[in-house]
Amino acid sequence: xxxxxxxxxxxxxxxxxxxxxxxxxxxxxxxxxxxxxxxxxxxxxxxxxxxxxxxxxxxxxxxxxxxxxxxxxxxxxxxxxxxxxxxxxxxxxxxxxxxxxxxxxxxxxxxxxxxxxxxxxxxxxxxxxxxxxxxxxxxxxxxxxxxxxxxxxxxxxxxxxxxxxxxxxxxxxxxxxxxxxxxxxxxxxxxxxxxxxxxxxx
Ligand code: ITT
Numbered sequence: 001x002x003x004x005x006x007x008x009x010x011x012x013x014x015x016x017x018x019x020x021x022x023x024x025x026x027x028x029x030x031x032x033x034x035x036x037x038x039x040x041x042x043x044x045x046x047x048x049x050x051x052x053x054x055x056x057x058x059x060x061x062x063x064x065x066x067x068x069x070x071x072x073x074x075x076x077x078x079x080x081x082x083x084x085x086x087x088x089x090x091x092x093x094x095x096x097x098x099x100x101x102x103x104x105x106x107x108x109x110x111x112x113x114x115x116x117x118x119x120x121x122x123x124x125x126x127x128x129x130x131x132x133x134x135x136x137x138x139x140x141x142x143x144x145x146x147x148x149x150x151x152x153x154x155x156x157x158x159x160x161x162x163x164x165x166x167x168x169x170x171x172x173x174x175x176x177x178x179x180x181x182x183x184x185x186x187x188x189x190x191x192x193x194x195x196x197x198x199x200x201x202x
Contacts, residue, residue: 001026002191004121007054007064009033012149017065019175020184025191027063030054043068043080043118044130051122061124067117067179069151071139073109074102082151096143096154103139111139113155117179119187129190133182137167145169 003026006014017027036053040046043066051064068082078085078099086095103109114136121129136158143153145168152168159165159173167174175181 002061003028004061004063005030005054005058007034007036007050007062007120007122010065010149013065013067013180016175016178016180017063017184020181021188024188030058038066038080038083040066041080043116043132044120046080047118047120047130048122048128051120051128055122055124062122064120064122065117065180065183066120067115069113069115069155071099071103071111071113073106073111074099077102092150093143093153096151099139099151100141100154104141113137113139115151115155115179117183119183121187129187131183131186131190133179133184133186135177135179135182140164140166143168147171148174 001024006017006027006029008014014027014029021027034053034057036050038046038049040049047064047066050066051062054062054064066080068079070079071077086098089095089098103111114134117133119131138156140154140156144166145153148168148171152174153166155167156164157167157170157173157177167178
């Protein structure tokens with residue numbers, strides 16, 4: 001089984017990866033979390049910065065996740081800067097309320113939003129793979145649910161049920177259809193295909 005060191009200090013991501021990879025790829029915690037300056041302008045650049053930092057330090061294959069929430073009517077905030085939105089607020093519940101407040105200032109503003117996840121698998125400086133997943137939805141008008149993390153309580157994903165439930169109320173749905181789940185599914189398809197090809201070589 002392929003093994004990667006998780007280039008992340010976010011325990012919620014680690015928990016989700018455990019479920020998402022469940023026995024197909026092994027993702028291990030690093031002995032120590034590194035402080036990586038996320039100076040990139042894109043999710044891909046930041047994912048690469050994190051994966052490379054862990055690879056360079058620990059000399060083993062690393063997996064990084066750079067993710068965030070893009071709110072269409074607020075292009076100057078969140079996005080790749082999602083982890084740094086409203087730094088004066090320690091709690092994500094307060095960051096969520098602040099975001100709702102910004103959208104409420106103009107009721108005509110679109111509440112369309114999407115989460116992005118870019119995974120960077122850094123096997124060596126010559127072998128680096130990226131996978132992206134997205135999930136579309138709307139920013140709700142209040143916080144709902146106590147599962148998940150970050151902006152989950154205010155994100156209402158597009159679903160056939162159309163019942164207004166947030167990602168924080170839908171852990172099982174999130175595990176199959178989230179930005180992170182989709183990026184993981186793409187990576188598993190890719191690694192399975194590349195392993196199948198290796199086995200087929202004469
Ligand atoms: P690492 O860089 O150490 O992995 P981080 O939390 O700083 O951890 P990011 O830089 O990728 O991670 O920032 C992601 C931000 O987007 C962060 O504020 C999260 O709360 C938010 N986010 C990402 N995925 C999310 C999800 O599935 N649900 C809710 N919020 C999410």
